[in-house]
Amino acid sequence: MGYKITAKADLSPIDYFVEVEAPHVAKAWKPGQFVVFIVHEKGERVPMSVYKAENGRIGMFIRKLGKTSLQLYYEYSVGDELWSFVGPLGKPIKVKNYGNVVFASDAVCGQAENYATLKAMKEAGNYTISIQSFENKANVYPEEFLAKPVADEHYITTDDGSVGIKGNYLDVVKELIEKDRVDIIFAGGKLGTLAKLAELTRPYGIPTITTVRQIMVDGTGMCGSCRILYGNEIKFACRDGPMFDAHKVDWADVLKRAERFKEQEQLAKERYLE
Ligand code: FES
CATH class of the missing domain: 3.40.50.80 (Nucleotide-binding domain of ferredoxin-NADP reductase (FNR) module)
Incomplete structure (x- = not known):
């Protein structure tokens, strides 16, 4: 089973937004943590920050910088699936009242x-x-x-x-x-x-x-x-x-x-x- 792309939008000429259905990741994610996805079976692992983790979906901002980010931008649309989506990884930050x-x-x-x-x-x-x-x-x-x-x-x-x-x-x-x-x-x-x-x-x-x-x-x-x-x-x-x-x-x-x-x-x- 892959991870379905549920939304995609341009943010600027260089950056875009992608939202992926990954309920197990979205439920466990905390601010400060990141995810790693692989677009297709032969693809590289891409670490990515999280913009939103809501309703079983993870939203990300991506720069059209390298091969994989361009491939995801040009060749994948809403409804297509990513091959792998892992997370949350890393340590959460301490959320408390600092002022x-x-x-x-x-x-x-x-x-x-x-x-x-x-x-x-x-x-x-x-x-x-x-x-x-x-x-x-x-x-x-x-x-x-x-x-x-x-x-x-x-x-x-x-x-x-x-x-x-x-x-x-x-x-x-x-x-x-x-x-x-x-x-x-x-x-x-x-x-x-x-x-x-x-x-x-x-x-x-x-x-x-x-x-x-x-x-x-x-x-x-x-x-x-x-x-x-x-x-x-x-x-x-x-x-x-x-x-x-x-x-x-x-x-x-x-x-x-x-x-x-x-x-x-x-x-x-x-x-x-x-
Ligand atoms: Fe390998 Fe951090 S990515 S040790």
Whole structure:
């Protein structure tokens, strides 16, 4: 039995939304956890953040980045089935009343986590502040896919200022910190920005929990591919994360390891598009 695609939509020219029927995963999933799917029998394992887990279905935001994401976008429609869908994997984040909770994101997985995390945090009685960063107006998601419904305060930034505040989420976070309005911050998206966020909040001692995305193979802590240096320890993003205390992460090592298969990924994508 496969896993039926129940909805699909464009989010921007580069990102799309897919919803898959997987009742056992949707029932067990908690914010912070992820899923791994395989599109067809000969496909690769794809780890993915969760946007929504409702009514037996898992919603995900996906970037048209590599071979598999393009294949899913172009060759699979509502009613088709994915070959495998596993989860939830990883550790859930601690959902409780912290006070003012911020979620900042600037790339596809982070945008999904932004909604999912703040929904749970709002239900736990927090005041929720969402900051969603995009490159430009064309890349901003349609209103119904933003984190607005779960945010008491919602900001959009664009690199070129075509919508919302000009800049990225770091600018907004800085202002919020200066006004003493951040009790804890969560973030997901581009690793380079997450590394900068860790440095921004460190002097203030603000708890900063971010996704640390690394190349995953098995997704269960067996292969070692997603290892990160964390304080004086080695951790696995798939088993011990993927969300970690950003102040303990060795970001230089994370950034270096994330580039490992760039060439092979590009090659696979080019071959698919030929
Ligand atoms: Fe293999 Fe994490 S993906 S150890």
